[in-house]
Amino acid sequence: xxxxxxxxxxxxxxxxxxxxxxxxxxxxxxxxxxxxxxxxxxxxxxxxxxxxxxxxxxxxxxxxxxxxxxxxxxxxxxxxxxxxxxxxxxxxxxxxxxxxxxxxxxxxxxxxxxxxxxxxxxxxxxxxxxxxxxxxxxxxxxxxxxxxxxxxxxxxxxxxxxxxxxxxxxxxxxxxxxxxxxxxxxxxxxxxxxxxxxxxxxxxxxxxxxxxxxxxxxxxxxxxxxxxxxxxxxxxxxxxxxxxxxxxxxxxxxxxxxxxxxxxxxxxxxxxxxxxxxxxxxxxxxxxxxxxxxxxxxxxxxxxxxxxxxxxxxxxxxxxxxxxxxxxxxxxxxxxxxxxxxxxxxxxxxxxxxxxxxxxxxxxxxxxxxxxxxxxxxxxxxxxxxxxxxxxxxxxxxxxxxxxxxxxxxxxxxxxxxxxxxxxxxxxxxxxxxxxxxxxxxxxxxxxxxxxxxxxxxxxxx
Amino acid sequence: xxxxxxxxxxxxxxxxxxxxxxxxxxxxxxxxxxxxxxxxxxxxxxxxxxxxxxxxxxxxxxxxxxxxxxxxxxxxxxxxxxxxxxxxxxxxxxxxxxxxxxxxxxxxxxxxxxxxxxxxxxxxxxxxxxxxxxxxxxxxxxxxxxxxxxxxxxxxxxxxxxxxxxxxxxxxxxxxxxxxxxxxxxxxxxxxxxxxxxxxxxxxxxxxxxxxxxxxxxxxxxxxxxxxxxxxxxxxxxxxxxxxxxxxxxxxxxxxxxxxxxxxxxxxxxxxxxxxxxxxxxxxxxxxxxxxxxxxxxxxxxxxxxxxxxxxxxxxxxxxxxxxxxxxxxxxxxxxxxxxxxxxxxxxxxxxxxxxxxxxxxxxxxxxxxxxxxxxxxxxxxxxxxxxxxxxxxxxxxxxxxxxxxxxxxxxxxxxxxxxxxxxxxxxxxxxxxxxxxxxxxxxxxxxxxxxxxxxxxxxxx
Numbered sequence: 001x002x003x004x005x006x007x008x009x010x011x012x013x014x015x016x017x018x019x020x021x022x023x024x025x026x027x028x029x030x031x032x033x034x035x036x037x038x039x040x041x042x043x044x045x046x047x048x049x050x051x052x053x054x055x056x057x058x059x060x061x062x063x064x065x066x067x068x069x070x071x072x073x074x075x076x077x078x079x080x081x082x083x084x085x086x087x088x089x090x091x092x093x094x095x096x097x098x099x100x101x102x103x104x105x106x107x108x109x110x111x112x113x114x115x116x117x118x119x120x121x122x123x124x125x126x127x128x129x130x131x132x133x134x135x136x137x138x139x140x141x142x143x144x145x146x147x148x149x150x151x152x153x154x155x156x157x158x159x160x161x162x163x164x165x166x167x168x169x170x171x172x173x174x175x176x177x178x179x180x181x182x183x184x185x186x187x188x189x190x191x192x193x194x195x196x197x198x199x200x201x202x203x204x205x206x207x208x209x210x211x212x213x214x215x216x217x218x219x220x221x222x223x224x225x226x227x228x229x230x231x232x233x234x235x236x237x238x239x240x241x242x243x244x245x246x247x248x249x250x251x252x253x254x255x256x257x258x259x260x261x262x263x264x265x266x267x268x269x270x271x272x273x274x275x276x277x278x279x280x281x282x283x284x285x286x287x288x289x290x291x292x293x294x295x296x297x298x299x300x301x302x303x304x305x306x307x308x309x310x311x312x313x314x315x316x317x318x319x320x321x322x323x324x325x326x327x328x329x330x331x332x333x334x335x336x337x338x339x340x341x342x343x344x345x346x347x348x349x350x351x352x353x354x355x356x357x358x359x360x361x362x363x364x365x366x367x368x369x370x371x372x373x374x375x376x377x378x379x380x381x382x383x384x385x386x387x388x389x390x391x392x393x394x395x396x397x398x399x400x401x402x403x404x405x406x407x408x409x410x411x412x413x414x415x416x417x418x419x420x421x422x423x424x425x426x427x428x429x430x431x432x433x434x435x436x437x438x439x440x441x442x443x444x445x446x447x448x449x450x451x452x453x454x455x456x457x458x459x460x461x462x
Numbered sequence: 463x464x465x466x467x468x469x470x471x472x473x474x475x476x477x478x479x480x481x482x483x484x485x486x487x488x489x490x491x492x493x494x495x496x497x498x499x500x501x502x503x504x505x506x507x508x509x510x511x512x513x514x515x516x517x518x519x520x521x522x523x524x525x526x527x528x529x530x531x532x533x534x535x536x537x538x539x540x541x542x543x544x545x546x547x548x549x550x551x552x553x554x555x556x557x558x559x560x561x562x563x564x565x566x567x568x569x570x571x572x573x574x575x576x577x578x579x580x581x582x583x584x585x586x587x588x589x590x591x592x593x594x595x596x597x598x599x600x601x602x603x604x605x606x607x608x609x610x611x612x613x614x615x616x617x618x619x620x621x622x623x624x625x626x627x628x629x630x631x632x633x634x635x636x637x638x639x640x641x642x643x644x645x646x647x648x649x650x651x652x653x654x655x656x657x658x659x660x661x662x663x664x665x666x667x668x669x670x671x672x673x674x675x676x677x678x679x680x681x682x683x684x685x686x687x688x689x690x691x692x693x694x695x696x697x698x699x700x701x702x703x704x705x706x707x708x709x710x711x712x713x714x715x716x717x718x719x720x721x722x723x724x725x726x727x728x729x730x731x732x733x734x735x736x737x738x739x740x741x742x743x744x745x746x747x748x749x750x751x752x753x754x755x756x757x758x759x760x761x762x763x764x765x766x767x768x769x770x771x772x773x774x775x776x777x778x779x780x781x782x783x784x785x786x787x788x789x790x791x792x793x794x795x796x797x798x799x800x801x802x803x804x805x806x807x808x809x810x811x812x813x814x815x816x817x818x819x820x821x822x823x824x825x826x827x828x829x830x831x832x833x834x835x836x837x838x839x840x841x842x843x844x845x846x847x848x849x850x851x852x853x854x855x856x857x858x859x860x861x862x863x864x865x866x867x868x869x870x871x872x873x874x875x876x877x878x879x880x881x882x883x884x885x886x887x888x889x890x891x892x893x894x895x896x897x898x899x900x901x902x903x904x905x906x907x908x909x910x911x912x913x914x915x916x917x918x919x920x921x922x923x924x
Contacts, residue, residue, distance in 0.1 A: 001701055001735055002703075002734075002735055002736070002737040002763045002764060002765060003608075003703050003737040003764060003765065003768050004765065004768070005765060005767045005768055005771070007608075007670070008607050008608075008610075008768060008771050009606070009607060009608075009609060009610030009611075009614075010610060011610070012606060012607050012610075012771055012774075012775065013771065015774060015775070015778070016774075017774060017777050017778050042561065044556075044560050044561045045559075045560075046556050046557060046559035046560040047555075047556045047560040047561070052557070052559045054529070057526050057527040057529075058527055060526045060527065061523040061524070061526045061527035061530060062523070064519050064522045064523045064526060064785070065519040065520055065522065065523035067516070067519075068523060068538075071538065072534070072538060073535060073538075076530075076533065076534060076535075093509075094506075094508050094509045094753075095508060095514070095753070096753050096754065096785075097507075097508035097514045097749075097750060097751045097752060097753050097754065098506050098507075098508040098509040098752055098753050099504065099506045099509070099745075099752045099753055100753060133595055133755070133779070133783060134779070134780060136778070136779055136780060137779065140779075144471070144474060144632075145470045145471060145474050146465075146469075146470075146471075147471060148470075148471030148472060148473070148474075149471075152471075163778060166778045167778065170606075170775075170778070208469070239463055241464075241465050272464075273463055273464055274464070275464040275465040283561075287559075288559060289559045290559060290560055290561040290780070291556075291557070291558050291559050291560050291561060291562060291781070291783065291784035292558065292559065292783060292784065292785070293595070293780075293781075293782075293783035293784075301464045302464060302465060303464060303465065303466065303467060305467040306465050306466070306467055306470060309467070309470050309474055309475065312474075312477060312478075312479060313474065313477070313632075315479050316477070316479050316598070316625060316628045316629065316632070317595070317596070317598055317599065317602075318596060318598060318752070318755075319753070319755075320755075321595060321753065321754060321755035321783040321785060321786055322753035322754065322755075322785075323526070323558075323754070323783060323784075323785040324783055
């Protein structure tokens with residue numbers, strides 16, 4: 001007999017990952033039938049016309065095929081790109097085709113440590129940095145060392161990015177949802193954290209860590225310093241590790257707002273007794289290099305023997321892919337001011353940033369103009385998570401499916417991220433090009449009015 | 463308080479991965495102190511002077527930086543490489559920077575299906591193929607759906623590649639070791655499989671699947687058709703899935719030997735009731751592209767709803783890296799006969815193949831010339847797993863550590879792979895360049911005699 005679905009482990013079957021769930025499968029089916037689909041379900045900038053940064057791709061190409069540098073005419077690549085490629089090739093030692101250290105190339109980890117010093121004015125240790133295939137692999141590694149069964153709980157925000165709920169389920173731990181306060185622009189509150197903690201203790205679950213996503217996915221909100229401090233104080237008092245998902249750290253759009261890293265505040269407060277795991281990625285920011293699967297995990301206040309366990313887990317998968325490691329290196333190593341690649345790099349980054357900021361505005365304003373849709377300020381990341389007023393008995397899943405069928409717009413129901421009981425939301429990315437985004441917003445507006453009227457009539461008729 | 467090692471999950475702590483274990487850590491330490499180390503611990507060809515295939519790197523470079531094709535002078539790249547890069551870029555749709563389908567690019571999966579048809583003369587379904595970051599991620603995915611706790615057992619060979627033992631431990635399943643018969647050149651036997659099966663049943667463990675590595679790691683042996691058939695018949699009668707690790711399928715050196723895929727024999731026998739998972743990789747064969755992390759998993763006789771679970775697991779990690787997917791595509795899509803890249807490609811492949819075959823011979827003959835070392839024919843893969851006669855009370859771990867300290871040669875103790883009780887082995891790769899390999903063999907010979915004499919004296923003195 002072949003394997004049967006009933007033979008598959010319970011944890012695997014119970015794992016759910018909405019961002020690529022049934023609505024997306026339906027969208028792909030419609031697309032195969034010839035419908036135009038606008039994918040607003042996933043933060044995948046380069047699938048929506050964002051161009052890669054030239055600096056990164058030039059150097060990556062030279063590293064993949066170094067012989068080109070011997071054969072090409074002078075001037076085909078800017079001198080600083082060639083110089084950087086030579087430096088990377090020297091530091092890699094064996095090129096892109098060999099396994100690297102389990103933790104990743106040392107020269108990349110050193111460059112990341114330097115980046116953290118520059119960004120935050122704090123010390124950073126290359127030996128506490130792990131290169132990972134995207135941030136998600138780092139998150140999985142940390143959750144797998146923290147969870148040893150149902151009794152181990154992880155505090156996660158509501159709404160959260162379903163990587164967290166999926167991975168906790170897969171590793172058979174317990175999700176401990178704490179609320180983000182929609183009324184105050186998705187801020188964290190001490191009361192919310194304490195409530196989740198207290199419920200865990202009463203249920204005989206041991207809270208092990210608190211996860212924070214800043215800037216927020218799906219919330220689109222940027223935490224201020226007070227909020228970051230609140231989490232660190234709470235973690236310290238309650239003896240929790242902190243998982244800081246900071247992959248959107250460059251995506252802060254509102255003038256006056258500023259990204260505050262957990263590492264910087266941890267050091268400023270001098271907390272030596274709070275273990276911090278922070279995650280970064282090449283997939284977001286201004287790079288949008290999702291397909292390259294680059295990212296890193298930085299550990300602080302994590303004992304060496306615990307880090308050795310992470311290294312061991314990494315070693316079973318051998319190493320992160322080398323292209324992703326190079327892209328990670330280049331993310332933290334831009335062209336030098338005045339060098340040949342500098343101006344283009346600055347211009348490309350500025351254009352991407354300004355366009356992302358503008359599109360966040362289009363979404364926020366456009367959705368708020370619709371009666372029955374309420375969208376918090378989209379000040380960071382690449383998402384909006386608007387609340388929708390639905391007739392009684394109608395779910396956000398039905399809403400999103402109908403939206404897809406009627407308009408070709410693919411968004412993800414709030415249920416996949418978690419939401420306050422009795423509320424309904426959806427997550428949309430802000431990533432379609434501006435003109436298309438205007439259409440998206442207009443079509444959602446028209447759809448919403450029709451959908452609500454239709455269901456209200458149905459409710460009255462019953 | 464920070465995280466403590468005692469807080470880390472038991473399964474994680476119990477996981478062991480010898481290929482990158484303590485001996486390798488010590489080797490790196492010695493290297494930092496200035497010692498020359500010859501790494502024979504890991505199948506990492508490009509770290510030991512193997513060159514990448516030009517076809518692959520040229521096209522990869524163009525795919526990473528497509529603008530180059532607009533800017534470069536004619537003739538810098540062969541026409542068929544440029545044409546292939548354009549085709550890949552068209553089929554990728556969004557370039558290397560976007561997430562792909564959870565299963566990987568469809569055009570790559572189609573090319574793999576075509577490769578299987580060509581190789582085996584059987585049908586293959588692109589929808590049953592998953593692109594993975596190296597074969598190891600495919601193995602992990604399959605083991606994670608098959609194992610739901612201690613009661614689930616997986617039959618693995620002794621000796622085995624520690625990816626299997628490590629992953630089974632990590633997922634809290636039970637390893638069911640079956641012996642490979644050293645006396646007959648590491649062949650499988652039905653009696654050995656039945657014994658392992660029977661022991662599992664008596665221990666109240668449910669055998670779920672049998673893993674086979676062919677050509678063998680660490681055994682260096684190629685299974686004949688009879689052996690492959692034996693596994694399929696056993697799996698069918700005992701209701702087991704088959705995991706076929708076929709990453710060394712191109713590494714078959716002995717004239718007359720031939721790689722027989724599990725898929726081909728499964729189809730020839732017409733078994734519709736045996737689920738087969740086979741794995742391939744860009745890391746081995748004649749590519750040696752370990753750092754690119756390319757590979758695939760093919761499922762046969764696996765119900766769609768079970769494949770959906772694998773897809774879901776893949777989707778939580780979003781997708782395999784795009785460079786690895788492109789390298790996988792090019793592995794199965796060589797230059798056309800007569801096209802500009804053809805001759806060079808053939809020559810590079812031939813040279814690599816001949817050199818690997820020659821080095822397998824050097825190891826086999828050289829080790830067998832040492833009194834007290836017994837090496838089976840190295841007819842496949844990239845490893846030898848010689849048996850060593852050691853004085854009573856001396857472990858292979860001590861032996862390998864002493865070998866490292868005295869000679870700078872880093873091999874892995876047999877204990878890490880499993881071996882018959884009362885025997886001692888080590889695994890060495892065949893990968894150092896031929897001249898260096900002659901030295902390796904000579905140094906092992908001199909070391910062995912000295913080590914054994916020293917320990918025999920010590921034993922007598924006690």
